[in-house]
Amino acid sequence: MTLRRLYVHGAGxxxxAAWPHADAADADFVSFPKESSIAEQADALVASFGDRMLIFAHSIGAVPVVLAADRLNIAGLVLVEPALYDIIRGDEAIERHIGIVSDARAQADAGDLRAFWAILRPLMFDGPFDPDTWDDERAVxxxxxxxxxxxxxxxxxxMLAGIPTLVVTGGWNQEYxxxxxxxxxxxAQHIVLAGADHRAQDTPGFAAAVAAFERGLG
Incomplete structure (x- = not known):
């Protein structure tokens, strides 16, 4: 019998919409309120979903799922490029990312959104700050x-001890x-599906990888 699926989105x-290739039959798609905290998101998952499920989580969406894991009925867990930075603190790539983002956020907190973007854009969006596109990118x-x-x-x-877990990465970023x-x-099982960078769920091999993982759940 096919397990019901729960899909948890990332920051985008x-x-x-975060899972355009997922079959909507027997599936629930989470949409967290934009202003919700990670702790509130974890509590919302527990309050809303009690059935035994195969849970998918992308990027930062993995954080509330892991925090709620001992309170959820998880048959299996598929983590796509999980942003679980806390589990590997001290790694050079991880600390570099955290340091740059922290510097950028300090600029935003001080009211200088432009300076924030000048730091963050090269890290996250593969290109330098361009004053000519600033007006178009301000909302982002x-x-x-x-x-x-x-x-x-x-x-x-x-926190995932005893939970069958498949981790899917895109092979493009050392942090993940x-x-x-x-x-x-x-x-956990780990596979690399290249070709879609941070959205490995959009690669042609993703569905087959999940099907093989699910068969292994018995």
């Missing part, structure tokens, strides 16, 4: 200056690969 697209910068950060929530790899490596050392 929300709800079903404002969004990223206030989104939840994926670290500082007390997530530990051991070291996170996946840590989860694999704790018992």
């Amino acid at each position: 697209r929300r709800g079903a 910068a404002q969004h990223w200056s206030t989104t939840n950060l994926p670290w500082g929530h007390g997530v530990r790899a051991g 690969e070291v996170i996946a490596g840590k989860l694999a050392s704790e018992g």
